[in-house]
Amino acid sequence: MSNENNIYVTRPFLPPLGELMPSLERIWKSRDLTNGAMFHQEFERALALYLGVPYVSLFANATLALVTALQCLRISGEVITTPYSFVATAHSLLWNGIEPVFVDIDPKTLALDASRVEAAITPRTTAIMPVHVYGRPADVEGMQRVADNYGLKIIYDAAHTFGARYRGESLATFGDLSVLSFHATKVFNTFEGGAIVCHDAQTKQRIDFLKNFGFADEVTVVASGINGKMNEFQAALGLVQLQHIGDCIAKRAVIAARYDEAFSKIDGIGVLEMLPDYVPNYSYYPIFVDAGYPLVRDALYSRLREAGIFGRRYFYPLISDFPMYRGRPSAAKNTLSVAHRVANAVICLPIYPELSSTDQQRVVRIVRGD
Numbered sequence: 001m002s003n004e005n006n007i008y009v010t011r012p013f014l015p016p017l018g019e020l021m022p023s024l025e026r027i028w029k030s031r032d033l034t035n036g037a038m039f040h041q042e043f044e045r046a047l048a049l050y051l052g053v054p055y056v057s058l059f060a061n062a063t064l065a066l067v068t069a070l071q072c073l074r075i076s077g078e079v080i081t082t083p084y085s086f087v088a089t090a091h092s093l094l095w096n097g098i099e100p101v102f103v104d105i106d107p108k109t110l111a112l113d114a115s116r117v118e119a120a121i122t123p124r125t126t127a128i129m130p131v132h133v134y135g136r137p138a139d140v141e142g143m144q145r146v147a148d149n150y151g152l153k154i155i156y157d158a159a160h161t162f163g164a165r166y167r168g169e170s171l172a173t174f175g176d177l178s179v180l181s182f183h184a185t186k187v188f189n190t191f192e193g194g195a196i197v198c199h200d201a202q203t204k205q206r207i208d209f210l211k212n213f214g215f216a217d218e219v220t221v222v223a224s225g226i227n228g229k230m231n232e233f234q235a236a237l238g239l240v241q242l243q244h245i246g247d248c249i250a251k252r253a254v255i256a257a258r259y260d261e262a263f264s265k266i267d268g269i270g271v272l273e274m275l276p277d278y279v280p281n282y283s284y285y286p287i288f289v290d291a292g293y294p295l296v297r298d299a300l301y302s303r304l305r306e307a308g309i310f311g312r313r314y315f316y317p318l319i320s321d322f323p324m325y326r327g328r329p330s331a332a333k334n335t336l337s338v339a340h341r342v343a344n345a346v347i348c349l350p351i352y353p354e355l356s357s358t359d360q361q362r363v364v365r366i367v368r369g370d
């Protein structure tokens with residue numbers, strides 16, 4: 001049961017309804033509901049401009065976009081990926097009949113450790129699928145070096161990265177393809193939604209065929225594509241949401257700064273350090289409960305819940321521990337020790353534009369133990 005005093009890890013931002021009405025009236029009048037109509041085209045252009053990326057292809061959600069990105073580059077065999085993510089990352093591989101090979105994470109970025117990738121490459125390896133965890137950059141240079149040396153593709157699960165920048169560029173611009181999510185729980189939402197970012201017109205065209213059953217024209221089908229299209233309602237909402245994203249990220253920054261200040265004084269609670277050349281989107285606020293804290297992680301997690309504060313243990317359990325993955329040699333616990341340590345320490349605390357300072361105080365007080 002939802003209680004109005006409860007505080008959840010996120011509360012999706014929605015614009016005032018009035019701002020959406022003119023678009024809805026246009027959709028109702030035109031009866032153009034989907035299939036790459038006006039709002040879809042306009043939203044793709046607006047996103048490419050906002051993100052500063054060459055090409056954007058909209059999707060109904062990021063999971064379909066991940067599945068399609070792998071199809072687009074004809075990835076097969078084995079793909080090296082991280083256990084520390086949302087299950088959709090590895091599921092997209094299984095949906096393509098690809099063997100996921102898990103490699104441990106870097107304790108600093110919490111993303112796939114580029115220095116361990118090389119040792120996991122076999123003749124069947126065709127790609128690397130890292131995640132920019134919490135919207136913070138994976139080691140994009142290290143990853144690219146390995147990929148170039150071994151002739152591998154890189155598809156980034158960039159689901160958390162909306163608005164985050166690295167070295168002056170959108171974090172969604174690295175690798176061969178990057179996949180964004182606009183799910184309700186993300187920094188930027190269209191209820192459900194996603195996109196693939198790519199770097200040339202031919203690749204965009206292939207992605208657009210693949211997301212529309214493989215249709216190249218009315219009578220030509222060039223691939224066994226899927227239905228991954230974003231509809232006009234989602235695209236119209238996205239255009240309105242884009243007007244608010246700057247303000248939303250600014251409000252998140254204020255909340256993150258207050259948490260930083262509070263937790264710097266609490267023994268046994270670790271927070272992520274800032275990375276160089278990085279402009280965050282403050283999409284998540286993870287804390288890490290270590291041995292210096294009076295409670296173990298799950299005890300703090302329960303204490304928060306008893307107080308009506310619903311943090312989330314992103315990402316626990318690790319993907320490699322779910323039944324469809326755990327039998328693999330690369331899923332063995334001793335090869336993924338950093339990921340296990342982090343997954344057993346993390347709690348993501350509430351952070352969203354409308355989180356009041358009073359509610360944030362409630363969260364801090366529980367963690368502080370008063």
Ligand SMILES: *Cc1c(COP(=O)(O)O)cnc(C)c1O
Nearest residue numbers: 061062063086088159181183194
């Ligand atoms: C949310 C998320 C996804 C899935 O996105 P959907 O749009 O819900 O399909 C994939 N990967 C990561 C890391 C995510 O957080």
